[in-house]
Amino acid sequence: MRVGELSKRSGVPVPTIKYYLREGLLPAGVLTSPNQAHYDDEHLRRLRLVRALVDVGGLSIASVREVLAAVDTRDDSLHNKLGKVQEAISQPGSADLDPLAVKDVQEFFGRHGEDECYDVTQSNVTHMLAAALSAARSVGHDHFRQVLDAYLEGAKIIAQADVEYIAQQRSSDDVIEAMVVGTLIGDTVLKAVRRLAHAQLSRAMFSDGPGDATPN
């Protein structure tokens, strides 16, 4: 397909595609004449992945380049590639960690046999968790760590649905693109659905008048 068709099928404007080409995020097409290049489905898949990383993930061009290098590494499992992309799209949170919150995270990992798999200080994901528990402690909620085991139990059900969703994709680029979209847009979907579950429980527990049928 020509660049116009690539733009139409991906929803990415032609000038943006040309920018990605110049930045090396998208491999050059096959020249069919001095002014025209031909693109195939591989380009379309790569373009969708780049767009997800930039538009949904908010990654810089330099970070997208790093992610693509990891995705393109031979002799690496899909699991390792997904892990690298997960790190790239996860903000580590505040730099100030409360040592007691770090201990909370380590104990939580220990209970779930994860202590060998995550280094609290090295991973953006665990840093995010320790930073959130530090923030809770800083406002007097040291005991918020009580929720962690139930959160993991609920998150396993959610993650199963996420994995089933991304497993419907065929190519490695598409799996990773669906993982980026599903992880990041899923964060917001889950924020909203969790509030819906809060409202359901609150209605059952804290209503005490006929005007309380609606949560809002």
Added chain:
Amino acid sequence: MRVGELSKRSGVPVPTIKYYLREGLLPAGVLTSPNQAHYDDEHLRRLRLVRALVDVGGLSIASVREVLAAVDTRDDSLHNKLGKVQEAISQPGSADLDPLAVKDVQEFFGRHGEDECYDVTQSNVTHMLAAALSAARSVGHDHFRQVLDAYLEGAKIIAQADVEYIAQQRSSDDVIEAMVVGTLIGDTVLKAVRRLAHAQLSRAMFSDGPGDATPN
């Protein structure tokens, strides 16, 4: 207690307390001399709630005033108060909703008997959900709605832990303060824990080499 003790026990600096007093977010203390006021545990609880709304919730002073007015309304159930605070601390997301995403949300609510309780266009929470599904559709992930039922199933387990956590509080101000902290800091905790669950599943499904024992 004097203002210095109030500051010490709440962790809020004295100038910030004086600012909240001037803005009417904290009721005046009882004057014990022309230059000295006495504060009690009610002030401390209210101060913690204001701090949670401002520092954790990121609310403007005007929004905090509205939330406090709702909290202080007589003849209203805790459920309705929690619902109002939940709305105040929930960003509605992008204004552009895809009508198909709105339909996804309505069908989701219909399946769970929630269609009478939420007006998709009137609630920040449902708007957030519709905006996230709109974003997924805009990048070609129309089918991401498939995850909604599993998300709700997982969120119910999570919400149960949240409600047990806030039910440990004694006063209405403390319950609402714990709800604000638990909802917002809980969002980030859940983001991290969900990624941990992703990594666990990915390790089980997508590892294919001896170097794959660690997710990062």
